[in-house]
Amino acid sequence: LRFLLLFGVFAITLILYFVKPKVEEVPSPIFVNVPTTSTTKPIFGIENFTEYIPGHLPLIITIPHGGHLFPPYIPDRVNNFPGVVKSNDINTQEIGKAVVELLGTKLKGRKPHVIINHLGRSKIDVNRPLKEGAEGNETEPSLTQLAWKDYHTFVAMAIKEVEEIFGRGLLIDIHGHGHPNNYIEIGYVLSSEVLSYPAKVINGDPSIPSESSIRALYARKSGTVSFDELLRGETTSLGGKLQSLGYDT
Numbered sequence: 001l002r003f004l005l006l007f008g009v010f011a012i013t014l015i016l017y018f019v020k021p022k023v024e025e026v027p028s029p030i031f032v033n034v035p036t037t038s039t040t041k042p043i044f045g046i047e048n049f050t051e052y053i054p055g056h057l058p059l060i061i062t063i064p065h066g067g068h069l070f071p072p073y074i075p076d077r078v079n080n081f082p083g084v085v086k087s088n089d090i091n092t093q094e095i096g097k098a099v100v101e102l103l104g105t106k107l108k109g110r111k112p113h114v115i116i117n118h119l120g121r122s123k124i125d126v127n128r129p130l131k132e133g134a135e136g137n138e139t140e141p142s143l144t145q146l147a148w149k150d151y152h153t154f155v156a157m158a159i160k161e162v163e164e165i166f167g168r169g170l171l172i173d174i175h176g177h178g179h180p181n182n183y184i185e186i187g188y189v190l191s192s193e194v195l196s197y198p199a200k201v202i203n204g205d206p207s208i209p210s211e212s213s214i215r216a217l218y219a220r221k222s223g224t225v226s227f228d229e230l231l232r233g234e235t236t237s238l239g240g241k242l243q244s245l246g247y248d249t
């Protein structure tokens with residue numbers, strides 16, 4: 001993952017997708033020595049605006065904000081309520097593809113599943129609700145509304161495949177950030193306010209883990225680690241592990 005540093009100001013938002021554990025299931029590692037025989041031929045959505053490259057691993061990489069296509073026949077998004085962002089997360093497609101290739105070489109050809117939105121963010125935002133992310137007129141679905149649905153259909157297909165083969169997996173949603181600090185940000189769908197709370201508060205309120213994207217991981221690990229430790233512990237969190245490898249988070 002050393003190349004991540006080279007790309008400067010980027011962040012990875014992690015959405016950890018785990019199937020509900022069976023009660024009393026002992027957490028066990030997932031073995032990924034799966035055959036590489038299944039197809040990795042890409043599947044395209046309408047107008048090739050979305051692409052799903054099936055993989056072999058219990059890992060799904062989604063790239064919603066790096067689209068390079070800005071066809072003039074697709075109207076720009078016009079809505080401008082607070083929170084609407086229309087600029088791309090630059091180089092996220094390139095980072096995602098580099099991760100896929102790197103994993104392929106390290107894991108003897110085994111690759112993650114990848115879902116890419118190719119339309120620019122001024123045209124579509126597949127990481128927002130349909131109404132905000134894909135505008136249109138009432139009469140018939142717009143091309144961006146169809147592309148938005150393709151993207152989410154592909155994500156659901158990848159999740160189903162991973163669930164069927166492995167029982168659980170990991171989804172990494174790749175994003176960028178707009179500030180100049182060169183560190184890796186890992187997002188678990190928790191607000192900055194929640195993240196400012198001390199460990200006592202974080203561990204004392206069960207609604208905090210249950211609203212985060214690592215809730216299923218926590219459910220499997222809660223016997224051995226507190227939620228605060230899973231979130232930001234020096235040796236027990238992903239951010240802590242990255243830092244111990246020399247990456248700023």
Ligand SMILES: *[C@@H]1O[C@H](CO)[C@@H](O)[C@H](O)[C@H]1NC(C)=O
Binds near residue numbers: 044047048
């Ligand atoms: C979509 O991509 C495929 C494969 O590259 C190509 O054959 C096809 O013509 C493209 N379709 C459109 C609508 O661009």
Ligand SMILES: *[C@@H]1O[C@H](CO)[C@@H](O)[C@H](O)[C@H]1NC(C)=O
Binds near residue numbers: 075
């Ligand atoms: C909706 O209709 C208006 C008027 O015909 C048009 O200018 C606009 O581009 C349409 N929007 C979409 C998203 O198709």
